[in-house]
Amino acid sequence: MSAKEVKTGIHFINGDEACCEGALAAGCRFFAGYPITPATEVAESMSRRLPEIGGIYIQMEDEIASMAAILGASWGGVKSMTSTSGPGFSLMMENIGLGICTETPCVVCNVQRAGPSTGLPTLVAQGDMMQARWGSHGHYEIIALCPSSPQEMFDFTVRAFNLSEYYRLPVIILADETIGHMTERVVIPPEEEIEIVNRRKPAVSREEYLPYEADADGIAPMANCGDGYRIHVTGLTHDERGYPAMDAKAQEKMVTRLVDKIRNNRDKIITTKNLFLDDAEVVVVSYGISARSSMQAVQDARREGIKAGLIKLDTVWPFPEDLMRGVAAQSKAMIMAEINGGQMVLELERAACGACPVRLVSNYGGAILHPALILGSISKAAKGKL
Amino acid sequence: MITAKTAKNLPPHPMDSLLRTERIPHIWCPGCGIGTVFSAVIHSVKNSGLDPNNIAMVSGIGCTGRMAGYIRLDSFHTTHGRALPFATGLKLAKPDTKIIVVSGDGDLLAIGGNHFIHAARRNMDLTVICVNNLNYGMTGGQQGPSTPLGAKTTTTVNGSPEEPFNFCYLAAACGATYVARWTAMQVRSLRSSISEALDKRGFSFVEVITPCPSSFGRRNRMGTALEMLKFYHGRSVIRSDIDPRDASMDIDREIVVGKFVDIERPTFMDHYEKVNRLNSPQWRAMHPDQKAR
Amino acid sequence: MTDKRERHILITGFGGQGIVMAGDILGRAATLYDHKHATMTQNYGPEARGGACSSQVIISSEEILFPCVEEPEILVCMSQEAYTKNVKSLRPEGTLIWDTDLVRTRKSDMSFKTFHIPATRFAEQLGTKMMANIVMLGFLSAVEPLVHADALKKAVLESVPPATRDNNLRAFTNGREYGQSIIKGTVEQEQAKLQD
Numbered sequence: 001m002s003a004k005e006v007k008t009g010i011h012f013i014n015g016d017e018a019c020c021e022g023a024l025a026a027g028c029r030f031f032a033g034y035p036i037t038p039a040t041e042v043a044e045s046m047s048r049r050l051p052e053i054g055g056i057y058i059q060m061e062d063e064i065a066s067m068a069a070i071l072g073a074s075w076g077g078v079k080s081m082t083s084t085s086g087p088g089f090s091l092m093m094e095n096i097g098l099g100i101c102t103e104t105p106c107v108v109c110n111v112q113r114a115g116p117s118t119g120l121p122t123l124v125a126q127g128d129m130m131q132a133r134w135g136s137h138g139h140y141e142i143i144a145l146c147p148s149s150p151q152e153m154f155d156f157t158v159r160a161f162n163l164s165e166y167y168r169l170p171v172i173i174l175a176d177e178t179i180g181h182m183t184e185r186v187v188i189p190p191e192e193e194i195e196i197v198n199r200r201k202p203a204v205s206r207e208e209y210l211p212y213e214a215d216a217d218g219i220a221p222m223a224n225c226g227d228g229y230r231i232h233v234t235g236l237t238h239d240e241r242g243y244p245a246m247d248a249k250a251q252e253k254m255v256t257r258l259v260d261k262i263r264n265n266r267d268k269i270i271t272t273k274n275l276f277l278d279d280a281e282v283v284v285v286s287y288g289i290s291a292r293s294s295m296q297a298v299q300d301a302r303r304e305g306i307k308a309g310l311i312k313l314d315t316v317w318p319f320p321e322d323l324m325r326g327v328a329a330q331s332k333a334m335i336m337a338e339i340n341g342g343q344m345v346l347e348l349e350r351a352a353c354g355a356c357p358v359r360l361v362s363n364y365g366g367a368i369l370h371p372a373l374i375l376g377s378i379s380k381a382a383k384g385k386l
Numbered sequence: 387m388i389t390a391k392t393a394k395n396l397p398p399h400p401m402d403s404l405l406r407t408e409r410i411p412h413i414w415c416p417g418c419g420i421g422t423v424f425s426a427v428i429h430s431v432k433n434s435g436l437d438p439n440n441i442a443m444v445s446g447i448g449c450t451g452r453m454a455g456y457i458r459l460d461s462f463h464t465t466h467g468r469a470l471p472f473a474t475g476l477k478l479a480k481p482d483t484k485i486i487v488v489s490g491d492g493d494l495l496a497i498g499g500n501h502f503i504h505a506a507r508r509n510m511d512l513t514v515i516c517v518n519n520l521n522y523g524m525t526g527g528q529q530g531p532s533t534p535l536g537a538k539t540t541t542t543v544n545g546s547p548e549e550p551f552n553f554c555y556l557a558a559a560c561g562a563t564y565v566a567r568w569t570a571m572q573v574r575s576l577r578s579s580i581s582e583a584l585d586k587r588g589f590s591f592v593e594v595i596t597p598c599p600s601s602f603g604r605r606n607r608m609g610t611a612l613e614m615l616k617f618y619h620g621r622s623v624i625r626s627d628i629d630p631r632d633a634s635m636d637i638d639r640e641i642v643v644g645k646f647v648d649i650e651r652p653t654f655m656d657h658y659e660k661v662n663r664l665n666s667p668q669w670r671a672m673h674p675d676q677k678a679r
Numbered sequence: 680m681t682d683k684r685e686r687h688i689l690i691t692g693f694g695g696q697g698i699v700m701a702g703d704i705l706g707r708a709a710t711l712y713d714h715k716h717a718t719m720t721q722n723y724g725p726e727a728r729g730g731a732c733s734s735q736v737i738i739s740s741e742e743i744l745f746p747c748v749e750e751p752e753i754l755v756c757m758s759q760e761a762y763t764k765n766v767k768s769l770r771p772e773g774t775l776i777w778d779t780d781l782v783r784t785r786k787s788d789m790s791f792k793t794f795h796i797p798a799t800r801f802a803e804q805l806g807t808k809m810m811a812n813i814v815m816l817g818f819l820s821a822v823e824p825l826v827h828a829d830a831l832k833k834a835v836l837e838s839v840p841p842a843t844r845d846n847n848l849r850a851f852t853n854g855r856e857y858g859q860s861i862i863k864g865t866v867e868q869e870q871a872k873l874q875d
Contacts, residue, residue, distance in 0.1 A: 032471075
């Protein structure tokens with residue numbers, strides 16, 4: 001039987017494997033990585049699958065090199081990705097910044113485990129939310145997706161590639177150990193039903209082409225290495241030609257575009273799944289594995305007659321602050337459920353801006369949040385006790 | 387002195403087709419050895435007969451890293467130390483592209499040292515040119531992995547307490563298929579080595595000992611750029627085909643120059659094809675003459 | 680909070696016994712062939728072999744949210760350590776299943792529904808104790824039918840190396856037939872080994 005690029009059908013696989021299949025379905029043909037629990041299965045799956053469909057898998061000397069290699073491969077015109085967990089994600093920060101500055105499409109999957117440092121390698125956490133947002137130096141915008149099931153690992157990895165190709169930046173999948181290692185049904189649709197986005201190519205001649213001159217929507221068409229455009233790509237602040245431009249004016253112009261291409265398109269990028277929002281008095285906001293505990297808690301609360309609702313963040317970055325602001329204005333209270341000391345709750349507080357109380361249900365990692373814990377918080381909030 | 391204004395009035399240079407002329411003048415100091423190496427690279431590229439659209443240059447950070455900004459090829463000025471892994475990804479995505487990595491001594495072998503040994507071990511098909519000026523030039527002359535024991539830099543005012551690397555010996559030990567060293571004065575040999583390195587399949591490495599008159603030369607009272615060039619040249623001894631272990635790199639005694647390694651070894655892609663593709667049913671169906679290992 | 684429609688199974692033993700594989704096969708059978716929802720999660724320490732190991736399987740006709748098995752209704756124990764550690768979590772009305780030769784139970788456990796099978800010995804008789812997990816699945820399919828036996832068989836066949844399919848099928852059948860005869864009462868269960 002010949003190897004398939006898209007394994008259409010119903011599968012019983014874990015989240016890491018689903019991530020690999022999503023990447024291949026999206027057209028990824030290059031993976032560079034370094035083994036790390038709990039993301040190793042992504043690399044292992046890639047190492048088996050890529051060679052059989054004509055792609056390249058390479059295990060680099062570290063995560064710094066892995067991130068650099070996927071940027072290089074992307075400029076070679078090949079969709080590329082890497083996967084890692086906390087310690088490796090820290091090492092990748094420098095070249096994620098290079099990817100942002102040079103507007104290089106690629107995907108980074110971070111299967112989160114508990115930190116700081118080596119922490120709990122085999123146990124769950126969601127402690128890298130702010131690192132994903134701000135971890136590389138300087139100011140920029142990022143896109144990060146949070147899958148809550150192996151199925152979403154597949155779906156969101158496809159979407160991560162599409163977003164990265166369209167908006168030209170490294171897109172981060174912020175999974176967690178439980179989702180990565182959990183085995184469930186994953187339905188892979190027929191190839192023709194999977195929407196694929198490819199980077200915009202220059203429509204002008206080599207003489208006219210300016211590598212960093214954006215179209216009206218803020219996105220610059222991208223020439224790959226070898227296309228004959230003889231591009232220059234640098235992590236220095238640069239002008240439309242891609243040449244270093246060392247002054248405040250050039251900096252303002254470049255960063256404004258890097259930021260605006262995400263900010264101005266956030267309505268197209270952000271997706272959430274909302275449950276019982278119409279009449280909800282207490283709204284839980286959550287993502288990743290915590291969103292499943294939260295959904296259980298919200299359903300249990302409804303059975304107890306409490307008007308609870310849920311916003312599950314599919315995209316955590318950019319943060320859906322407009323939605324949150326609107327919901328906060330109509331809610332008795334909002335609750336953020338997450339496995340860290342309180343990271344996304346800061347965003348929620350900022351968006352709610354005092355319109356309703358905001359409460360955090362969390363632990364520091366090592367175990368997923370129990371629905372009863374979240375239910376307890378919902379009950380209290382419903383009674384006005386905070 | 388050539389300024390942006392006067393440069394416009396100069397007659398065309400024979401290398402103009404490979405230069406981003408609109409970016410001249412460059413940032414390098416008068417007397418810097420990078421220009422010599424840059425010109426040798428361009429010369430070799432021009433004489434290689436390769437389509438320039440199929441050649442790319444990748445660099446890291448530092449004075450040498452800026453070469454990528456002046457050459458009219460697809461060129462990538464990446465992060466400090468990371469030119470080699472970036473080039474690795476680029477090469478594997480576009481195996482038919484010839485990739486030249488240019489890097490300073492600190493970029494390539496301090497912050498990038500781990501990448502260097504592994505790229506050489508894998509025998510990545512890359513041509514690596516190292517401009518070794520014995521210190522960190524761009525940041526004002528700090529001690530680096532090639533700074534000679536006792537040499538003065540802004541961070542070793544009493545003399546460096548560390549022993550430097552011998553880059554050629556290291557490259558050879560890690561598995562490079564081509565290893566050569568010249569001083570910036572030996573332009574003809576340098577050009578021919580870069581040309582050979584470009585022709586070579588696998589990890590080829592050319593080290594060039596260059597003057598940094600503004601920093602290393604000034605702090606170590608080595609005189610003008612020309613005096614430094616002559617000094618390094620005077621210390622050099624051509625000894626090709628010796629064991630790279632004996633290719634001494636000691637500015638106080640002897641700088642052994644020449645070609646130390648020129649071997650054939652399967653590249654990463656050679657092995658990858660054999661191990662993976664030959665075991666893939668799809669690939670075997672397409673290549674019925676090949677047998678699985 | 681655990682929904683009645685959800686079946687919670689905990690399979691336990693030590694690394695190398697195919698505990699995770701057993702959970703995977705059970706979930707696979709439920710998902711792919713019985714068209715139900717199933718979630719399999721696993722707990723493991725840093726050791727690859729010999730450490731305590733468990734796989735948690737939830738099978739449901741509806742979408743599963745919270746994936747942890749906290750109070751299993753079926754507990755399968757394939758090592759003494761796993762038994763000691765996990766028997767406390769079994770629901771009072773739950774079913775305790777163990778490998779006769781590997782676990783000493785307590786008299787008080789007889790308040791559960793109990794079944795045991797010398798799964799490792801059965802597997803050894805077929806040539807390799809590696810198949811003890813498959814014997815156990817066959818036994819489980821008879822004494823606690825969570826999924827259709829055919830579904831489980833299909834899942835076994837697609838999970839084991841092709842060269843070992845026949846042997847694994849025998850292992851499954853042996854376990855299943857032993858279970859069936861105990862249910863029918865045609866075979867007496869061996870005397871369980873009890874703790875002092």
